[in-house]
Amino acid sequence: MTTDATVKARNAASLGRVRRSAAVDATAVVIILAAAALLYVLFPGSLALFTRMVAIMMLALSLDLVTGFAGIATLGHAALFGAGAYAAGILASKFGFTDPFAMLGVGAVAGALAGIVSSVVILRGRGLGQLVLSIAIVQLAHEAANKLSAWTGGSDGLSGIAPAPIFGLYRFDLWGRTAFILAVALLVVVFVLLRVIIRSPFGMLCRGIKQDPVRVRAMGAPVYGTLVKLYAIAGAVAGLGGALSAVATKVVGLDSLSFTLSAEALVMLVLGGVGKLFGALIGTFVFIWFEHLVAAINPFHWLTIVGVMLIVVVLFEPRGLTGAAEALWTRARGGRR
């Protein structure tokens, strides 16, 4: 009887931990929504910028899955973002399917497919080889999009994208309010899903692969198949981000498929903190905001200033901004005790 009671107590405690994780997720969602509401009220003229931030956040989240959780080095992650953007854009401008959710769905599927294709190539290499293969992928994708100008508009970009109103009711207005609200809603859904995924058995397996793939194989679990699956999920997230940017800006340019964007996404992730999901959001927000501010002050040397900021972060807080915040938080709590 006593053992029965202890088992019950233990299971209850375990479920309590599940509930606490859910509470943390709920808090994160509240923070995201509050920040979004604040930006909406304080900067009604910059909603287009914030929508772009959210699209890039999806790219950074996707990169965090692959690099932060599974330890795959890549400098070609924009290929997945661009695949989503072009798929959504081509669907609307060439085939006339302008329903925003159809565009987002097709973008996510195209991103997932691009993820599977690039993982099959990238996972052939290790370390530096992996990096080189990932750069090759994004360069090839960039060149293909450039050459297929009948479909992609080449270097002029793909225009003529006119998304229909959401549910046939909410038009995409000039100030970008609808697009911003859509973006925040998508972000919240994606963020919560990813939080669930990284806690799942599959997510544990991915974290295990990052730390010791030999041990994972010795447990009888597949390494390659798991990583391809993770890449498909990451691709869907990045593709969704790309499609969101196509829906919101109504154009798709070659820059969405570039090495530069891939490298910038990695910088944002390192800035915010790798392997925490929240770091991807903070890093993207700070990077793009800073870029926006500094570029307005000094359009010629803003990259230098961004570079200096990055050096400072990596030297003084290698765990990124979220790592610094965590350290402050534990110190504050320790001080109170």
Place this chain on the structure above:
Amino acid sequence: MSLLDVRQLRKRFGGLVVTRDVSITLGKGDRVALIGPNGAGKTTFVNLVTGHVRPDGGTVLLDGKDVTRASPTARVRAGLVRSFQVTRLFSEMTPEEHIALAMLQRLGRSRRIFADFRSMPDVVDEADRILSLFNLSGIARVPVGAIAYGQQRLLEVALVMALKPKVLLLDEPAAGVPSADIALIERALAQLPADLAVLMIDHDMDFVFRFARKVIVLAAGGVIFDGTPQAVAADARVRQAYLGSYADDRGTA
């Protein structure tokens, strides 16, 4: 009925024969030690049996099924599990997560994307039971990178146990463990299920002789002795190939 039946296993690297017609059988509950001097081919033998190296000849039967061509992960799923000489654990994950992940893999649930092991009572219960069996309950939720090496070795054994193998290859389970903690490892090994077939590879003679009921000695790629721990020290060929001064020490002590 033998659980592991290795027949006439052969392997050469270029002109060097590293495994020469080695045959070993393990049945339910067997505790066999595989010893031999450095370069005897112990590591290659383990790699051949686990599937990391392709043999040039011979067969490996696991519970009656031919797994000679099967991949390492397929062999693990069929019940042939190994531990590592150098601890291989996930440094940022907790002991509880290690055991849970091993169990989820065994139960075929490690692919689930929308699930949480903490809401699976069977997994939580068994993980807790295994951890307390190895006295690891107190550190169940501490990242492995922050726990002592001896405890990591214990977790290595616990992890293997959570996979519920039929045949277990223990590669130097006491390697690098301070001698004060060896008793802990021995106690952990005593907790292994009685019907499990265990093949232990080790150098520490006293340790091997306390654990094994049968000893196989490998030298220059071939089996030169197969018998009881009591008989091994008396065997002239083994003395010559391997034990040397150790056997004499035992004699005088």
